[in-house]
Amino acid sequence: MPNNLQLRFLGAGNAAAHELGNAAAVLEDPAGRPLLLIDCGPTVLPAYLSRYGALPQAIFITHTHLDHVGGLENLFYRLACEFPDLSPPRLYVPVEIVARLHQRLAEDPYKLAEGGVNFWERFQLMPVGERFWHAGHCFDVFAVNHHAYRTAFGFGLKGCFVYTGDTRPVPEVLTTFAADGETVFHDCGLVANPSHTGVDDLAAHYPRELRERLVLYHYESKAAAAVLRSRGYRTAQAGDVFALAASAARAA
Ligand SMILES: [Zn+2]
Secondary structure, X not given: OOOOOEEEEEEOEOOOOHHHOEOEEEEEOOOXXXXXXXXXXXXXXXXXXXXXXXXXXXXEOOOOOHHHHOHHHXXXXXXXXXXXXXXXXXXXXXXXXXHHHHHHHXXXXXXXXXXXXXXXXXXXXXXXXXXXXXXXXXXXEEEOOOOOOOOXXXXXXXXXXXXXXXXXXXXXXXXXXXXOOOEEEEEOEOOOOOOOOEHHHHHHHOOHHHHXXXXXXXXXXXXXXXXXXXXXXXXXXXXXEEEOOOOOOOEO
């Protein structure tokens, strides 16, 4: 069953490139309605509201660095104070990082000065393992290579897309999860470091056929993105929308 989803970027910068927006994207249905926000750094909620005029109803979290989850605190306050009757949005979190997310955002019992509200009361936490269902699609979840062991995750939809989150090259992952023509949205800046991919890593780790399916994000600057394009790669920036192939996976 064709789905013809699309992916809209709300930001594509690395943690220091605030002006590019924190790396985040929204999986949209064919009519452009938001299905699933991917990550929620501090710049993301304003960008989301400006695009859709409503708070997100579903979010997937790749890892707990603050440029990917720092905006959840703002979202909590809006849900707790401005929209207390709104249904809690679904927060899909790889089960191995639930405790880290709790420590980072939810441990304080006085998120409100007067107390009385727990962070998790305003979210529907959905711990996810290797796969999860959302909006009739079954998404694959996989560990990537970013700082500590199994603390960062990517996800994808077979035949449709893969989104790596922050990572070094992960050829063994993409051999498995990007084997069917998927568009691969991949962390990449100009210069590599121990946590992120650099442009020279791509040819060293990935075959040409896969490199042609990459869309690069999480880079240092607009100038860096221009160099990535001059090297033959596609890049994403805030506002860009990518049409996706129909998923090969079963859709409800
Ligand atoms: Zn990170």
